[in-house]
Amino acid sequence: MSLAVLASRALFGLQARPVQVEIHVGNGLPAFAVVGLPGAGVRESRDRVRSAILNCGFDFPAGRITVNLAPADLPKDSGRFDLPIALGVLLASGQVADQQGHSPDLRHYVLAGELSLTGTLVPTESALAIALAVMRDDPAAIVIMASPAAQVAALVPGLRVLAAGSLDEVVRHFRDEQPLQAASPAAWRIAEEPSLCLADVRGQALARRALEVAAAGGHSLLMSGPPGVGKSMLAQRLPSLLPPLTHLQALEVAAVHGLLQPQHSWSLAPPFRAPHHGASRSALVGGGVHPRPGEISLAHHGILFLDELPEFDRRALESLREPLETGAVTIARAAGSCRFPAHFQLIAAMNSCPCGWLGHPRRQCLCPQDRVARYRARVSGPLMDRIDLHVSLVVESAWHEAPAGEPSASVRERVLAARQRQLARQGGLNADLDVAGLAQHARLDADGETLLARTVEMWGWSARATQRVLRVARTLGDLQASEALDVALLAQAIQFRPDSGAAVKMGF
Numbered sequence: 001m002s003l004a005v006l007a008s009r010a011l012f013g014l015q016a017r018p019v020q021v022e023i024h025v026g027n028g029l030p031a032f033a034v035v036g037l038p039g040a041g042v043r044e045s046r047d048r049v050r051s052a053i054l055n056c057g058f059d060f061p062a063g064r065i066t067v068n069l070a071p072a073d074l075p076k077d078s079g080r081f082d083l084p085i086a087l088g089v090l091l092a093s094g095q096v097a098d099q100q101g102h103s104p105d106l107r108h109y110v111l112a113g114e115l116s117l118t119g120t121l122v123p124t125e126s127a128l129a130i131a132l133a134v135m136r137d138d139p140a141a142i143v144i145m146a147s148p149a150a151q152v153a154a155l156v157p158g159l160r161v162l163a164a165g166s167l168d169e170v171v172r173h174f175r176d177e178q179p180l181q182a183a184s185p186a187a188w189r190i191a192e193e194p195s196l197c198l199a200d201v202r203g204q205a206l207a208r209r210a211l212e213v214a215a216a217g218g219h220s221l222l223m224s225g226p227p228g229v230g231k232s233m234l235a236q237r238l239p240s241l242l243p244p245l246t247h248l249q250a251l252e253v254a255a256v257h258g259l260l261q262p263q264h265s266w267s268l269a270p271p272f273r274a275p276h277h278g279a280s281r282s283a284l285v286g287g288g289v290h291p292r293p294g295e296i297s298l299a300h301h302g303i304l305f306l307d308e309l310p311e312f313d314r315r316a317l318e319s320l321r322e323p324l325e326t327g328a329v330t331i332a333r334a335a336g337s338c339r340f341p342a343h344f345q346l347i348a349a350m351n352s353c354p355c356g357w358l359g360h361p362r363r364q365c366l367c368p369q370d371r372v373a374r375y376r377a378r379v380s381g382p383l384m385d386r387i388d389l390h391v392s393l394v395v396e397s398a399w400h401e402a403p404a405g406e407p408s409a410s411v412r413e414r415v416l417a418a419r420q421r422q423l424a425r426q427g428g429l430n431a432d433l434d435v436a437g438l439a440q441h442a443r444l445d446a447d448g449e450t451l452l453a454r455t456v457e458m459w460g461w462s463a464r465a466t467q468r469v470l471r472v473a474r475t476l477g478d479l480q481a482s483e484a485l486d487v488a489l490l491a492q493a494i495q496f497r498p499d500s501g502a503a504v505k506m507g508f
Contacts, residue, residue: 002024002025002026002092002093003022003023003024003025003092004022004023004087004088004089004091004092005020005021005022005023005088005106006020006021006023006084006087006088006091006106006109006111007019007020007021007084007106007107007109007110007111007141008021008080008081008083008084008110008111008112009080009110009112009130009133009134010069010074010075010076010077011078011080011125011126011129011130012074012075012291012336012338013259013291013293013331013338013339013340014129014255014256014259014293014297014338014339014340014341015133015338015339016126016129016130016132016133016134017074017133018137019069019070019071019074019076019081020069020070020071021067021068021069021081021084021085021088022067022068022069022070022088023065023066023067023068023085023088023089023091023092024065024066024068024092025061025063025064025065025089025092025093026063026064026066027063027064028063028064029064030062030063030064031064031065032046032049032050032065032067033064033065033066033067034046034067034069034085035066035067035068035069035072036067036068036069036070036071036072036074036076037069037072037073037074037075037076038069038076038077039075039076039077039078040077041077041078041079042069042076042077042078042079042081044079045079045081045082045085045115048079048082048114048115048116048117049082049085049086049089049115051117051118052082052086052115052116052117052118052119052167053086053089053090053119053167055117055118055119056119056166056167056168056171057168058090058095058171059093059095060089061089061092061093065089065092067085067088069081074336075336077290078114078125079114079115079122080112080113080114080124080125080130081112082113082114082115083111083112083113083114083115083121083144083164083167083170084111084112086115086167087111087167087170087171087174090171091103091104091106095171096171096174096175097175098174098175098176104174104175106174108138108140108141108142109141109142109143109144110130110134110138110141110142110143110144111143111144111170112124112127112130112143112144112145113144113145113146113149113164114146115167118166119166119167119168120165120166121145121146121164121165121166121167122146123145123146123147123148123149124145124146124149125149125258126255126258126259127145127149127150127152127153127258128152128153128155128156128251128254128255128258129255129258129259130143130153131143131152131153131154131155131156131159131161132156132251132252132255134156134159135156135157135158135159139158139159141159141160142160142161142162143159143160143161143162144161144162144164144170144173144180145161145162145163145164145183146163146164146165147163147164147165147183148186150162150163150164150183151163151183151184151185151186152186152258153183154182154183154184154185154186155185155186155247155251155254155266156251157247157248160182161182161183162180162181162182162183163180163181163182163183164180186266196236196237196239196240196408197237197240197407197408197409198211198234198237198240198241198405198406198407198408198411199404199405199406199407199408200233200237200404200405201230201233201234201237201405202403202404202405203230203396203405204229204230204234204393204396206391206392206393207223207230207231207234207391207393208234208405208406210223210389210391210496211234211237211238211241212241212411212414212415212479213389213472213475213476213479213496214238214345214347214388214389215238215241215242215411215412215415216414216415216418216419216475216478216479217388217418217422217429217430217431217471217472217474217475217478218345218429218430218431218432219345219388219389219430219431219471219472219475220324220345220346220347220348220386220387220388220389220431221346221347221348221387221388221389221390221391222309222348222349222350222384222387222389222390222391222498223235223347223348223349223350223391223392223393224349224350224351224352224390224391224392224393225351225352225359225392225393225394225395226351226352226356226357226358226359226360226363226393226395227351227356227357229393229394229395230393231307231349231393232305232307232349235303235305235307235347235349236272236305237408238272238303238347239269239270239272239302239303240408240412241408241411241412241415242270242303242412242415243412243415243416243419244268244269244270245268245269245270245301247268249301250266250267250268250301251266252300252301252341253271253300253301253302254266256293256297256298256300256340256341257271257298259292259293260292260293260298270301270302270303271298271299271300271301271302271303272299272302272303272305273295273298273299273302273303273304273305273344274304274305274306274307275295275304275306277306277307277308277309277311277312278311279295279312279313279316280313280316281313281315281316281319282294283295283316284296284312284316284319284320285297285316285319285320285323285329285331285342286329286331286340287331289333291331291333291338291340293340294329294340296320296323296329296342296344297329297340297341297342299342299344299345300341300342300343300344301343301344302344302345303344303345303347304344304345304346304347305347305348305349306346306347306348306349307348307349308349308350308351309348309349309350309379310350310351310375310376310378310379311378312378314378314380317378317379317380317383318380318382318383320346320383321382321383321386323342323344324346324386325386327341327342327343327432328340328341328342328343329342345431346387348387350379352365352392353365353367353371353372353375354367354371354372354375355367358372359392359394360395361395362395384498385462385464385465386464386468388431388468388471388472388496389472389496390496390497390498391496414479417481418475418478418479419478421478421481422475422478425441426440426441430471430472430474430475430478431471431475433467433470433471433474435467438467438470438471438474441474442470442471442473442474442485443485444470444473444485444487444490445484445485445486445487447486447487448485448486448487448489448490451487451490451491451494452466452469452470452490455494459497461497465497469490469493469494469496469497470485470493472493472496473485473489473490473492473493476489476492476493477489
């Protein structure tokens with residue numbers, strides 16, 4: 001035959017889009033052309049493929065070879081197209097056939113791998129992202145990659161992945177001479193027990209309660225207070241209250257991290273990211289000429305802790321608004337847009353004023369009122385509106401005499417029970433409830449409706465703020481194993497808004 005068609009994948013961000021690799025070997029002067037918007041890495045594959053074919057003992061066709069990577073408007077880069085191109089050249093020149101002389105059926109195969117000049121396969125970068133995309137699009141597909149990349153891809157459940165060491169091994173597989181073996185999945189690293197325990201925090205009962213509610217419902221949380229009062233200490237202990245990730249969630253997290261560096265171990269522990277307040281907007285949300293994920297995507301299915309919140313660049317903070325609502329971030333470039341997952345739990349901390357001593361019982365704040373106002377204005381109202389829980393930490397004079405707090409293990413039991421109720425009732429956490437879900441699962445009694453209406457009128461709450469109060473109330477009910485939401489639960493939820501009665505003490 002003179003034409004071969006194989007399947008591969010082009011990686012753009014975390015999206016591994018299908019690519020049809022078409023190879024035609026025709027008459028004419030010897031030439032090797034690659035079309036279909038190839039990048040430099042793909043154009044250089046001509047020399048790698050030629051040397052790999054010859055060094056594996058095959059004949060390189062002397063005619064005109066044309067390789068088309070379809071669709072033509074999708075940019076392609078990297079050397080992962082070497083394997084399908086080389087195999088396609090051998091198929092089109094009639095050098096690969098089964099024992100009956102028939103050309104093999106490659107309709108259900110997806111090939112990805114870079115070739116060395118000797119014909120050895122080089123591990124594919126972002127193998128996990130490719131495998132996850134193949135599983136979603138065509139679960140019956142068979143993926144061929146180099147090991148250990150094949151072992152990484154084999155972590156995806158239900159996907160058949162074959163490990164190949166060289167081009168020669170792939171050819172022998174399709175000739176029915178020596179079938180490739182299924183790759184054994186890479187080893188998991190079980191989530192270890194967090195070393196930081198909530199029992200280390202003495203006092204701060206309201207903040208501890210807010211942290212438990214945030215863990216139970218997946219809510220965002222802002223803690224405010226003087227320096228050294230325990231804001232960072234509490235945030236660092238939130239992972240000890242969370243359950244381990246599911247295998248699919250852990251694979252998604254590993255796929256995102258694999259875009260930046262090779263993965264050697266996979267953990268079921270939720271990620272905890274704490275970028276410095278000098279981080280740029282690209283560092284937070286992602287970007288670059290070839291888009292890469294930012295901190296919000298690296299915190300996918302985990303926690304993003306922003307300490308000293310007002311010190312972050314305002315543009316960087318404003319870029320968090322859409323991901324907090326949608327759970328994803330889309331980066332647009334001239335070559336196209338790529339979408340990264342960003343379903344993270346935002347935990348933030350800030351001082352009450354630039355010097356930090358506003359509201360301290362013994363230290364005097366020296367900040368003028370206009371400077372305090374400018375400091376707080378660095379965090380915009382729309383962003384504050386998207387944070388579910390707001391709590392003010394106060395200096396407790398006898399904190400060192402207070403008994404040790406409740407350990408994380410005890411609090412985690414209540415958190416897990418509340419999460420199980422949410423998953424059984426609506427299939428997700430309360431922080432993700434939409435309008436229809438709130439109407440169905442967060443109904444108030446008559447007294448609750450009256451209180452909510454009065455509060456909305458008094459403080460001029462937006463619809464978003466009202467919905468977030470209902471989500472928090474639903475979580476408070478789940479922590480008490482109560483399906484009904486009474487006025488007491490609603491009143492507790494209202495106290496966690498920045499403009500409610502309790503939050504007025506924060507100075508907002």
